[in-house]
Amino acid sequence: MQDTKQQWFKEAKFGLFIHWGLYALLAGEYNGKKTDRIAEWIMNDLDIPAEEYEKLAAQFNPVEFDADGIVRKAKEWGMKYIVFTSKHHEGFAMWDSKCSDYNVVKATPYGRDIVRQFREACDRHGMKLGFYYSQAQDWHDPDGYMHRKDNSGKNYRAYLERKCFPQLRELLTEYGEVALIWFDTPMGTTREESQEMVDLVKRLQPNCIVSGRIGNGLGEYMTTGDNFIPRLPYEGDWEVPATLNDTWGFNKDDHNWKDAEEIIHLLVKINSRGGNYLLNIGPEASGHVPEESIKILDEVGKYVNENEEAIFGTKRVGIYAYELDWGMLTRKDHKLYVHVFKPRRRVELLNIGNRITGAYLVADKRPLEFETGATCEGCSSIEVEVPEEYFDRKNYSICLEMEE
Numbered sequence: 314m315q316d317t318k319q320q321w322f323k324e325a326k327f328g329l330f331i332h333w334g335l336y337a338l339l340a341g342e343y344n345g346k347k348t349d350r351i352a353e354w355i356m357n358d359l360d361i362p363a364e365e366y367e368k369l370a371a372q373f374n375p376v377e378f379d380a381d382g383i384v385r386k387a388k389e390w391g392m393k394y395i396v397f398t399s400k401h402h403e404g405f406a407m408w409d410s411k412c413s414d415y416n417v418v419k420a421t422p423y424g425r426d427i428v429r430q431f432r433e434a435c436d437r438h439g440m441k442l443g444f445y446y447s448q449a450q451d452w453h454d455p456d457g458y459m460h461r462k463d464n465s466g467k468n469y470r471a472y473l474e475r476k477c478f479p480q481l482r483e484l485l486t487e488y489g490e491v492a493l494i495w496f497d498t499p500m501g502t503t504r505e506e507s508q509e510m511v512d513l514v515k516r517l518q519p520n521c522i523v524s525g526r527i528g529n530g531l532g533e534y535m536t537t538g539d540n541f542i543p544r545l546p547y548e549g550d551w552e553v554p555a556t557l558n559d560t561w562g563f564n565k566d567d568h569n570w571k572d573a574e575e576i577i578h579l580l581v582k583i584n585s586r587g588g589n590y591l592l593n594i595g596p597e598a599s600g601h602v603p604e605e606s607i608k609i610l611d612e613v614g615k616y617v618n619e620n621e622e623a624i625f626g627t628k629r630v631g632i633y634a635y636e637l638d639w640g641m642l643t644r645k646d647h648k649l650y651v652h653v654f655k656p657r658r659r660v661e662l663l664n665i666g667n668r669i670t671g672a673y674l675v676a677d678k679r680p681l682e683f684e685t686g687a688t689c690e691g692c693s694s695i696e697v698e699v700p701e702e703y704f705d706r707k708n709y710s711i712c713l714e715m716e717e
């Protein structure tokens with residue numbers, strides 16, 4: 314069972330993923346050709362040679378970037394941590410890296426350290442900050458792995474020594490307390506090499522969590538497949554990395570946004586099974602965060618804030634969580650939270666083993682009338698009266714207090 318041993322991660326439940334790099338400049342299109350896949354993969358998918366792709370750096374000038382604004386928003390949305398792509402597969406470092414000039418400070422007209430700006434903003438707002446770092450795929454370094462390309466003849470070890478290890482060292486020594494390193498996809502990395510990465514992280518910052526995608530069975534929590542929710546409750550710590558549309562990096566043509574209600578239901582579903590939801594935004598090249606993501610997350614944030622006690626710090630419920638077609642359950646100590654997703658006049662639960670001693674509406678803590686009964690010998694049921702002004706409402710939650 315994977316265990317981060319970090320209480321903050323177990324309680325967090327909702328985090329912000331940020332995918333931002335040079336790919337945002339292309340926004341899904343290069344030389345008139347569009348990618349039909351995730352936009353941050355455009356270099357690999359459209360076979361753009363490294364010497365061509367790296368020229369993008371000269372155009373990177375995100376004058377609208379506002380780290381403070383993004384962190385403030387994440388806080389408003391009820392998120393408890395941020396994971397930022399310090400270096401994605403494209404190989405470009407979003408900080409002032411000393412071991413590769415292919416970075417935002419040295420290679421762009423912007424010339425400012427993005428990672429540092431996030432660090433300072435997170436410190437100002439009391440937000441945990443972790444760094445995504447693509448450990449194996451580096452499409453810029455001649456010895457980094459490419460995807461579905463011929464990697465023979467590459468000296469992966471040389472890449473590790475020259476770029477991967479030194480860059481990890483920089484992130485872990487020059488940017489304060491790093492909540493986690495979000496490694497992504499080991500490819501040909503051996504177990505020993507992955508272990509070296511873990512040892513490096515732990516030596517420099519013992520409390521820094523190592524994500525599941527370090528691979529080789531060494532992650533401290535399970536990272537599910539992208540946008541994938543496990544069907545069975547998993548006992549260890551886990552997280553679902555997920556998108557609001559169909560891409561991580563900004564793609565000007567992707568308008569397939571999920572709506573706020575769907576996101577709320579996904580969040581509660583993941584929480585009811587015990588996981589964290591790491592939800593992505595992909596800023597444009599200017600630094601501007603797409604309006605649509607803000608709109609959706611503002612709406613989601615209202616639910617999260619109003620129902621915070623039914624989300625933050627909850628634990629997995631178990632199999633019963635899947636049986637309702639009108640709502641979902643989360644749990645914390647002796648409290649069972651019923652998230653009501655379809656309008657109803659009474660909230661009825663059958664066969665709950667525990668005795669209910671009280672019920673209240675989570676939004677304003679007002680006590681609710683309820684009746685308990687027996688559906689059969691040894692089984693119990695409960696019916697809670699929904700307040701009249703809630704008869705036509707959906708997306709709110711009720712707390713049932715159980716006998717301790």
Ligand code: FHN
Nearest residue numbers: 351353354497498539554561
């Ligand atoms: O290839 C990446 C992808 O671009 C994105 O970063 C996601 C996020 O989970 N991870 C990889 C694919 O699983």
